[in-house]
Amino acid sequence: MPDLLRRAEFLLKILVERYIAEGQPLGSRTLAKQSGLDLSPATIRNAMADLEDMGLVKSPHTSAGRVPTQLGYRVFIDSLLTVQPLNAETIRQVEGEFVVGTDPQKLVETTSLLLSEVTKLASLVVVPRREEQLVFRQLDFVGLSGCRILVILVTEDGQVQNRIIDTERGYSPAELVHAANYFNDKYGGVAISEVKHILLADMQRTTEEMQRMMELALEMTRKMFVEPTDEGDDLLVSGESNLMDFPELGDIQKLRKLFDAFTAKRDLVHLLDRSMRAGGVKIFIGRESGYEALKDCSVVVAPYMVDGQVVGTLGVIGPTRMPYEHIIPFVDVTAKLLGGALSSIGR
Amino acid sequence: MPDLLRRAEFLLKILVERYIAEGQPLGSRTLAKQSGLDLSPATIRNAMADLEDMGLVKSPHTSAGRVPTQLGYRVFIDSLLTVQPLNAETIRQVEGEFVVGTDPQKLVETTSLLLSEVTKLASLVVVPRREEQLVFRQLDFVGLSGCRILVILVTEDGQVQNRIIDTERGYSPAELVHAANYFNDKYGGVAISEVKHILLADMQRTTEEMQRMMELALEMTRKMFVEPTDEGDDLLVSGESNLMDFPELGDIQKLRKLFDAFTAKRDLVHLLDRSMRAGGVKIFIGRESGYEALKDCSVVVAPYMVDGQVVGTLGVIGPTRMPYEHIIPFVDVTAKLLGGALSSIGR
DNA sequence: ATTTGGCACTCGATCACCTAGAGTGCTAAT
DNA sequence: ATTAGCACTCTAGGTGATCGAGTGCCAAAT
The missing domain is CATH 3.30.450.40 (GAF domain)
Known part of the structure; x- marks a missing residue:
């Protein structure tokens, strides 16, 4: 009898809707009225007993009405809910x-x-x-006091991250600008995750001449990328x-x-x-x-x-x-x- | 009789301390015990009545003990509290x-x-x-799509603020670098509040040659400094x-x-x-x-x-x-x- | 002049008890 | 298959009694 099942479903729908609106357990009497069906409370009671057997509703105690169970909500949402179009x-x-x-x-x-x-x-x-999806755009170094450098990282999507790092030795402003330019030319448009790899690879076969820059680069990567960013x-x-x-x-x-x-x-x-x-x-x-x-x-x-x-x-x-x-x-x-x-x- | 007053104060101190520790109104009996003084509850009751007259304690209802009033706490903190040295x-x-x-x-x-x-x-x-206290250190422009520019502002104390602004027309990377350099040379080390003024002043007597840069600068100031920063x-x-x-x-x-x-x-x-x-x-x-x-x-x-x-x-x-x-x-x-x-x- | 013991009193908390009302499940009738 | 009826259960809310903690005040003691 799919007819009976359909009715039970319909009652569940009403019950959940009313319960969501009122916040109070629904009894057979009220549900009979609310449903609009021309059925007596007794009939509703039978149907509710069925719903309870199916684990869709339960009563908090003997003489309260029924409320939806978790499963009841699930069924309601999956197949009974009629979403309201947004105002x-x-x-x-x-x-x-x-x-x-x-x-x-x-x-x-x-x-x-x-x-x-x-x-x-x-x-x-x-x-x-998601570092994997972030694309490197630009890096800036700002020298602070002593060996501290403020590193500013900009990604393609306009996000800015910054971080203060401690370096082994001090760097002159010129060096910092130089290093930043080098970075930006070389890695602009590359995914951050790639940058890490490339940097590490480059570090192997670095020429003496690039030594100092790489020294800085090394510290950058370690501190900026590798260390966990919260x-x-x-x-x-x-x-x-x-x-x-x-x-x-x-x-x-x-x-x-x-x-x-x-x-x-x-x-x-x-x-x-x-x-x-x-x-x-x-x-x-x-x-x-x-x-x-x-x-x-x-x-x-x-x-x-x-x-x-x-x-x-x-x-x-x-x-x-x-x-x-x-x-x-x-x-x-x-x-x-x-x-x-x-x-x-x-x- | 400063003696009596002193005793009342002392009782207030004990009362507040105990109340803070236990969270429950203190009766005369318990207070008599806790105080260490060799006084009967009756005496304590008299003293408490005095404290109540002074508005330092009150009882939530007839048959509860006393709790400190706001004024009681005030007196306690101002003159009775013995702060514990930190562990x-x-x-x-x-x-x-x-x-x-x-x-x-x-x-x-x-x-x-x-x-x-x-x-x-x-x-x-x-x-x-406090903009007044922030000192300008460095500015960077990063061109995003279309006429949008990411502005990064670094202050002396290492704070970084950034903001995306819409400009009237697009700028080439070279222009942006040029503008940034101009800014940084001219305003490095100046208080942010000053920067605003100087910028506005400069804008009056700008030469034709600086026109374009100032055009950008104008937009910067307006959007970055003048508009409220949340x-x-x-x-x-x-x-x-x-x-x-x-x-x-x-x-x-x-x-x-x-x-x-x-x-x-x-x-x-x-x-x-x-x-x-x-x-x-x-x-x-x-x-x-x-x-x-x-x-x-x-x-x-x-x-x-x-x-x-x-x-x-x-x-x-x-x-x-x-x-x-x-x-x-x-x-x-x-x-x-x-x-x-x-x-x-x-x- | 203070302190104290005693005593009547007040009030909140707890418990037992009751009632009203809502709601159920079951049975028998339709 | 539905319904009316009925006995039953359970909660919420109210009442009244008791208990204990605590007070305020007075008169006695120090």
Whole structure:
């Protein structure tokens, strides 16, 4: 009887929708009314019992109504959800935020704020420092006091990194300029990961004449490229405090765990990385994320692309009971818009 | 009878100390024991009634003990507190964090983390973007796509700021190098605030020959210096989630207000700025800060100096009931150490 | 003049107890 | 297959009693 199954599905849909809206367990009486079907509460009860057997809903205790289980949410999202098209005005407003030609860092920060403000959830944006994809553009050396040199590295996409390094001996301004020019001529347009290799290779067969330059170059590479550049520096989180408004996270202990996860970042980055492959929006419900701290949360993420290449992921995190029908399309377009804005910066 | 007054003071001291340690109202019985004085609870009660008249303590309700009032804390801190010298080992460990020659930004971030980790409170570090004090060192132009130029500004103290600007027309790499050299020769070592003025002045009497360069220079100044550089970008906060462990902040609503204050930042910056003048550690108790969100918190801050000049402030924020005798000296030495580490970078 | 013991009193916390209401599962009737 | 009816369960919320901690004040003691 596919008819019965269909009805059960329909009831599940209503139930999840109402529960997301109200936040309270639904009883058979209310569900009977809300469904619009001309069925008595008793019938609904039977159907609900079936849903419970299937593990899609459960009741917190004997005399409360039913709430969706994690699996229930899953089914709802995968096959029952009807996403709302974005409010046209919202779209326009959001587009306005992505002013072309802002530098990437700012752009990403704005996006993070935008996400959390519009959704009233906590937002996440990952900017993978994928050295492999970064292309070297220019290097500058600025002599500071003593043997300290400020190295400024610019990549094709307009990102700037800088770092102070200690050298074996002092260098004159002229030497620094000379060295920088040498670098820039030789390595301009080469992928950073390549630069490392080439440098190391060159170092083998260096002539006496290039000795001094290479000496500096060696120190550069070691300090600038090889030494770890603070992993975890690449996750932006905003709007965490929005989560305090949700009664289901009212337990301070839970909240504490969640906030600690935000500062630890490592796990979150890993989680978001998992969705890099996925073409579009990906949703982790409760324990699906694999992290205990997120067990009462859902994560909605989407990768964003620059020139057809996935370069990062963004999304929001909030209680499992969140308005997916609005959140999903919003995360989706934000990813697209950020990708677009970033694309227009490159060469 | 200064004798009685002295005793009352002493009792206040014990009371505050015990309350800070235990977090529970103190009754006359316990206080009689804890004080070590050979007095009966009844006597203590009389003394406590006096303290209450003076507005130094109050009882939450009739049959609870007494807790310090804001004024009580004030008196305690101003004249009764005996600060604990820092654990020698802690000092050494902390000193280890300030490795000489790290770039300023990193240094400040480390400090913020250090503060919150050691004190288990939320930490604040202000890095005032005091243009007046920044000295221009070097400028670089990197041409991006179309008319977009990446401008990199380096100041004497090793800070690097960068910005993408749109120009009226495209410039060739040679032009950019030329312009940069011109800039660097002319303005190296001049205070940023001066650069603005000189530039504007020069622009008046520019010769035809310099026209093009000045055209670029004009755009530079406008976009780089004049347009506001995101005020508020200069406050670092860490360890907010530490605050969730304090029962007195257990009220989600209060917590929410506090966290919102952290993200708003404006008020906090203003608060910290107020302590810039003070020579050493300054303490705001509860409402003294003037901000409603902080009414149950205390703020302990100290300015830090580079080359004898106050350049910023740092400190912690936590519940009024915090172990001042440890926090105060710790904030103090942290400020000194950060100042020291920053001083050693400049020329 | 201070200190103290005694005593009545107040208030919060805890517990047992009750009730109302919401919701269920099951059975028998339709 | 649906429904009405009914007994049952469980929570939320309220009441009242008790306990213990702590106070304030008075009169006695030092």
